[in-house]
Amino acid sequence: MREYSTREVAEISSLPEQQIRRWARAGLVTPVKDESGHWRFSFQDLALLRTAGKLLEARVSPSRVTRTLHELREQLPSRPLSAVSLVVAGGRVIVRDRMASWVLESRQGVFGFEMEAAGATPESAAVSPVPPKRRATESADALYRSALDLELAGRLKEAEAAYRAALGKNAKLVDARINLGRLLHAADRLREAESLYREALDKAPDNPLAAFNLGVVLEDQGKTPAAVEAYRRAIGIDDDHADAHFNLSRLLEQNGDRQAALRHLARFKRLTR
Numbered sequence: 001m002r003e004y005s006t007r008e009v010a011e012i013s014s015l016p017e018q019q020i021r022r023w024a025r026a027g028l029v030t031p032v033k034d035e036s037g038h039w040r041f042s043f044q045d046l047a048l049l050r051t052a053g054k055l056l057e058a059r060v061s062p063s064r065v066t067r068t069l070h071e072l073r074e075q076l077p078s079r080p081l082s083a084v085s086l087v088v089a090g091g092r093v094i095v096r097d098r099m100a101s102w103v104l105e106s107r108q109g110v111f112g113f114e115m116e117a118a119g120a121t122p123e124s125a126a127v128s129p130v131p132p133k134r135r136a137t138e139s140a141d142a143l144y145r146s147a148l149d150l151e152l153a154g155r156l157k158e159a160e161a162a163y164r165a166a167l168g169k170n171a172k173l174v175d176a177r178i179n180l181g182r183l184l185h186a187a188d189r190l191r192e193a194e195s196l197y198r199e200a201l202d203k204a205p206d207n208p209l210a211a212f213n214l215g216v217v218l219e220d221q222g223k224t225p226a227a228v229e230a231y232r233r234a235i236g237i238d239d240d241h242a243d244a245h246f247n248l249s250r251l252l253e254q255n256g257d258r259q260a261a262l263r264h265l266a267r268f269k270r271l272t273r
């Protein structure tokens with residue numbers, strides 16, 4: 001199963017990294033730590049945090065979001081959250097799937113017309129495929145959102161097709177290019193991923209995620225000097241990029257530059273307290 005770093009989760013969910021770490025420490029999500037001490041989040045964690053971001057956008061307070069998502073996990077322990085929608089209506093959080101709708105806190109059933117009368121607006125959507133015929137009329141942004149939902153649901157071939165369709169509509173859609181690169185990277189299609197990250201940097205030279213991902217894919221191909229330069233570039237764009245500091249520290253240590261390695265490791269530790 002594909003795992004995501006804290007930075008990737010922040011990019012996808014639109015949540016601050018500090019908030020993600022806070023909820024991880026509180027047990028709202030259950031990431032695991034890899035051998036380097038980095039948190040790695042599952043698809044289920046990512047879906048939950050993306051839902052949290054949508055609730056915050058709907059002006060639900062952070063404390064209520066925490067309670068809401070704890071309750072949602074208890075009610076749906078074995079179901080992917082990408083298969084349900086959350087709706088904020090009349091001050092209530094309503095869960096709905098293809099079969100039913102109910103108020104999260106009370107578990108009382110709600111009819112569709114009740115939500116419409118209350119002015120409900122979906123805060124997340126069940127995943128549906130994007131047929132090739134419909135891609136011709138979908139906007140680039142709509143295709144990108146569909147691709148993201150498909151990826152969250154683990155439907156990776158459909159997600160790849162939707163990302164490519166979005167880029168066909170708008171080649172300047174940098175986030176779609178980065179996400180497609182990450183998807184191919186996870187599938188060990190390293191040269192394709194490298195090309196996409198480089199294209200993203202060409203179009204958005206100040207994008208730290210594109211630079212960091214480029215460093216990772218170069219490192220995975222054994223291109224250590226180029227990876228070091230990519231990590232340095234990511235830090236030059238965003239000195240708060242903790243993972244870039246850690247990875248650069250590790251490579252500098254391997255290359256014998258212990259003083260510089262310790263400096264970047266110290267920065268990493270300050271950022272992840």
